[in-house]
Each structure stands twice: as C-alpha cells, then as structure tokens.
Amino acid sequence: MKQFADIVLPLAQPTYTFAVPDTMEVSEGDAVSVQFGSRRYYTGIVWRLHNEPPKAKRIKSIERKLYDRPLLDAQQRTLWEWIARYYRSTLGEVMRCALPALIKPSADSAEQFLEEEFHPRTEHYYALAEPYASDEQALNTLFDQLERRAPKQYAALLEVVSHPDLKARGEVARRLLEADRTLLNALCKRKALLEHDHTPEVEYGTPQFRLPTLSEQQQTALNTLRKEFTNGKHTALLHGITGSGKTELYIHLIAEVLSAGGDVLLLVPEIALTAQLIERMERIFGARVTAYHSRLTDHRRSECYLRLNRSQGGEFVVGVRSSIFLPLKRLQLIIVDEEHDPSYKQAEPAPRYSARDVAVYMAHARGIRTLLGSATPSLESWQNATTGKYALAALTERYGEAQPPTIYLSDTRRAAQRNERQGHFNKLLLDKIEATLARNEQVMLFQNRRGFAPYLECPTCGWTARCPHCNVTLTYHKQRHEFVCHYCGHRTAAEVRCPSCRVVDLQPMGFGTEKIEEQIAELFPEARVGRLDRDQVTSERAFNTIINDFASHKTDILVGTQMISKGFDFERVSLVGVLNADNLINNPDFRAGERAFQLLTQVAGRAGRRSTPGEVVIQTCDPHHPVLQQVLNADYHAMARVQLAERAEYAYPPFARLTLVALRHTDPQTLHGAALALATELRKRFGRRLMGPITPPVDRIRGEYIAQLLLKVEQGASHLRANDLLSEAVARLQAVPAYKSVIVSINVDPQ
C-alpha cells in the first residue's frame, strides 16, 4: 500500500502531496476530492503514488475517491505531461482545459462539494414483469381484462409491448412512449410492468456501413494512404482540392477502424460550421457519431467524457480541438480536417496547444495513425510531406461533373476611375450578382470584417473614436448605433458629431459586413439577404436559422466574415464575391501570404459545388499581387514555393521554431523595465535568436500594456531545451520583487 499521493489540482501550480487514508484504495489517474488552502475543496487527479514522506509537517489526507474508475489512463497521463512540457504550462492548467467543468467541481465546503458532484443523467425504463414477459398466454389474458375494464391502460400496455425496443433489448425508455405517465404507473402497480432508472446505453448495431464507391483517383489516393500507413508511416497529408472528396476517403478509413473495434477521432475546426459534416457522418455511421464541441452544455460534455471512459471501443468522435483530451482508449486513427486552420491552436489560456500538432505527436507516441487533410495545407505540414517525414496523397480534381470555379480579379481602382463602382461593389461583381439572381441561383459575399465601418473619422480634424482600454479604434455598428471594441468588447453609444470640432459629421471609413448587407439591400431590393458573422450568431439557434434559411433558399444572398468560408456545401451557390482582398494580403505577418491564399481558396471553393459551374469575383487594388495570381491559377504549389523560399531566407517556420513571450502590466515603466531585463538575460544565452522587446500592433488591451519577445530556434537545434532555458529565465525574472506583478505568458509555436 502506498501512503502518499502527488495530486494535480486545477490550478496553475505544481502537484501537491496528500496522505492516502488506510481504508482507501486509489490508483493513479483516479479523481479524488481534497481540501486545499484555507477552506476550498477541489477535485484532483492522483498523479503518482509513493512512500516518500513530504517535508511539510502537517499533511492532509485525501477526502474521497470520485467515480468508479480512473478518469485518466496511463496514455492520457503521458499526453498531459507532454503537453505541459512542450507548451510550458502546469499539469493543473492542462487539467482545467482537458476535463469538462462539471466532472471536476470545486466548492467551499465538503457539503457543497457533495452537492456539486456530477452524476450522469439516467433515464426511466419499462420492461414487462413476469409472468407476462415469458408467458404469452398470461399476457393475452391480461390484455383481455384491460380491454374491458381499463381501455386506456390497455392502449398504454399495447404501446409498450409493440415497441421494437422491447423485443430488441427487453425494455423501452419512457422518453420514447406516448402513453401518459399515470397510466404507466398504474400498470406498474398492477405488476404488469417493471420500472427502473439507468444511464442510457448506446446501441451501435453491427459495424456494417454502406460506403461510397470511390472514383479512380480517390481509390488511388486511398491505396497510397493505406500502403504508407502499413509500411509504418504514422502521419500522412491528404492534399485534395475543395470538392475532390476528401471526406469520402475519410469515410473509408474510419469504417475500417470501427469495423475492427477501434476508435476514431475526427477533428474539425469549428463545430457549428461543420454541422453538415456531422450529418453526413451520421448518415453512414449512425449512433456511433459523437459530436463534441463548446456549444454543447457542460452537462452533455461531462456525460460524454464519462461514457467514453466506460466504452469498449468502436467510438467515432467528431469534435473541436479539445476533443483530443477525450478518453478514447482504443484510438487508432485521428483525422485532422482542414489541418491548416488556425483555430486548432489555443491562444488563451495556457496550455497554448495546437491540437493538430498534438495529434501528430500522439500518432508517433502511441503508434497510431494521423491523417491531415486540406485543400491548402499549412506550409509546415507541406514541408514535412514533401521532405518525406509524412506520407503524401493528392486529389487534384473535383468529384463528378463539378468543375473548379472560374476566378476573376476585379481592379477596384480602375473601376473607380471609370466610374464603374457603386458603394463597395465593382460593376463586374454587380453584373454577376444580377445574372445569378436572374437564374434563381445564390450568392455568397465575403468581407473579412464585421460591423458597419472599422472606424468613423472626422474629415476636418481627423478625430477617431478609440477604446479607453485598448490601443485600437472602435468599430462602428450601425444597427445598434454603437462603437464596439473588437479586442475587449467595450461599447458606447456612437457619436454622430465630431466631439472635438463639434460641427462636422463623422465619416465612416472602410467597411464591414453590416455595411455590405445594407448596400446590397439597396442595390437589389428584391433579393433576400442574410448575414453571418459574430454579431448575428448569438446562439447555436441563430446560427442554424441563418444557415438553414440559406440552404433552403429562403435567402438569396449570404454576406459573411470567414465564418462562411469553411466547409459549407450549398448546392445552388454559383457566385462568390470577395469585397476586398487587400487587407488580407497586406497583413503585417509572416504568414499573411499563406493565410490569404488559404482563405481566398476556401471561399472560392464554396462556388459551383455541383453541376452548376461556379464563378468567383475577387475585388482588389492590386490584381498583379503574386498571391492573388496564385489564387487565380489555383496554384498551391507556386504559393508554397514562393512562401517557403521567403521563410527559409528569414528563418521562419517551418525552417525555425518560434516561441513568443508576452509581458503584460498596467504600468508601462514597470513593463518596459521587465521586458528589457528579460531580453538582456536571454540575449546572453541566445544572441541574435532573441528578438525584442517588440511593441505589438495593439500594445494595450483591457488597460494592460503589452511587450513581446520572440525566440527563433532554427531547425536542428533543440527547441525543447531552448524553451526550458527560457522558462528558467522567466522564473528568475518573476523572483525580482519589482517585477513580481508583471504577467508573463509563453506561447510555443504561435500562430
């Protein structure tokens, strides 16, 4: 019997040692309740059991063991440890992020903790009582009696008996019955029925799936993947243009694993945007599909975790990045769809992990397979695939009759000179919208900015409204007549007159989705217009309404931010318009070119997904920009070649690894002192590999000033070791009394 347990608590702290009471049997990975600090009760995870008495004189005991089995197995504990080390966080921070909130309650008293404890939902079931279950004669007699004396009970019993579940499983859930509860109770009293509660079990049936027949090219790609996986490659990249049938390939690979009793995890960028994908998977895999995302209630997520923790295998989870932490004990295959999507990386809070990169790590560590899929792979994955680290398979044509869309670059400056511009629309785009609507087809319009105008400016004195807490201009939202800060959410009633010269009307500068919606309604009064952006999508319901209206052609035009770029498959969309590509390509970020190519290609991919040929109009001041030319020619390889050459020259990923250190403080003097001290210290060790202190484009958010340092470690050098040294230097800085209150966060592989 081990006497002590090192326990992970959901705090940014190391593990703490507790005594294991003699009467308690715990194992590593178990969840327990402990009392910690002055009064608080927490859920903790038993990380290590041992017999080494800790130095502290008084040591507390574990209060109670929770759940009937460990919440984490050895593989998951290894994963947490790897994430904590690689992404420089504590195990407690991993715990906070990895486990759904309700299964790890904390409370101010033991009684309150008991109340907060999570119990999975149970359902009420009815079964036939004996002798009726086994004696048909007796059952018939009962029916005869009821028919005469209690016709309503007769009907209720008939419903239970004729329900297919009764035959298949010997019981029927009350949820599935129409009969009144009082009638069912009466039948129980009569000892005709038995009632009991238990957690619902999911019935999967035999794993036989109706799989799509693949085209020749799809079959070749699938064979390549199978062969490479069998030959020992752990990770593969599937580069397939939009509409080429990557999903159909996934389906074949998923079916193989499920048939053999293994688990599959399909990672998707943002679940609401992939409702269609889930539906498609459910059509083939039925009840096996478990969706896991942030829009589920906490209750559902907690139940899902516990259910999977008991599962015997054959599970198929479709989920967002945090589903990488689910207890899939027979995980054999991870698919990362749209692997280039930045939302796989958690920016805040720690651990700042990338689910895609974790999936690649897991493939290697567990000897399983990870498939990355994209029409526009990240340059990191592309480099790994072309240098042979990953396997590579390609789909170069759209499935069936669907053709790639025709893309037009429309010069906004020239249109303005020729007076061929109304509002934010060039004539070319307007003509095509008109023609599309006339054919009774649909249009999607993309503008990478929500709100009405990014800012209002006084034409006389240049005054603009700025956020009092952040160093940015406020965005004007016309519908609510408000100024909104897109960094901290600060809002105020919008001014109409310039507050500094008082006479002049403020002019909207730039434009967002709201303004586009307004202009399109003026230009095409007959068209029904919907808008999809974060302001409109206040709930899952609101989101679904907007999408369903467009899918069922209740709206003709959908205006949106990049929310509309991902994954959608609308049959009748034959025109996609991009209102302004310039802010994408001119972003001051080393990934701007790659991102612009990815986003524009994705948006363009929404057009002409069926037999109707698609058209895409991209408005820009700079139609000769190389990235736009690459989009025009659908030439991913050219984009990759050019961008990779630049990255190699300036030592950016994938030729170097980056770690971004952000320092925050309300006092700019303290902040700069700390940033300089840390930079000086690190420079001694890393020399020119350390850059900064840098002032980020937005250098004040929510009243805190921000400074950054960037560490670049070229390929070949040990990045893990460098980050260890970096963490040590940060710890030393935080031990200096003057800098104690400076908040330092480390972001490994920032996006």
Ligand code: ADP
């Ligand atoms: P991607 O994921 O590469 O964008 P999809 O898998 O969504 O492409 O395929 C595009 C469209 O073509 C979908 O409507 C899909 O059902 C159809 N499709 C692709 N391959 C097949 C196939 N082998 N059999 C039937 N339909 C297919």
Ligand code: ZN
């Ligand atoms: Zn003014």
Ligand code: ZN
């Ligand atoms: Zn703000």
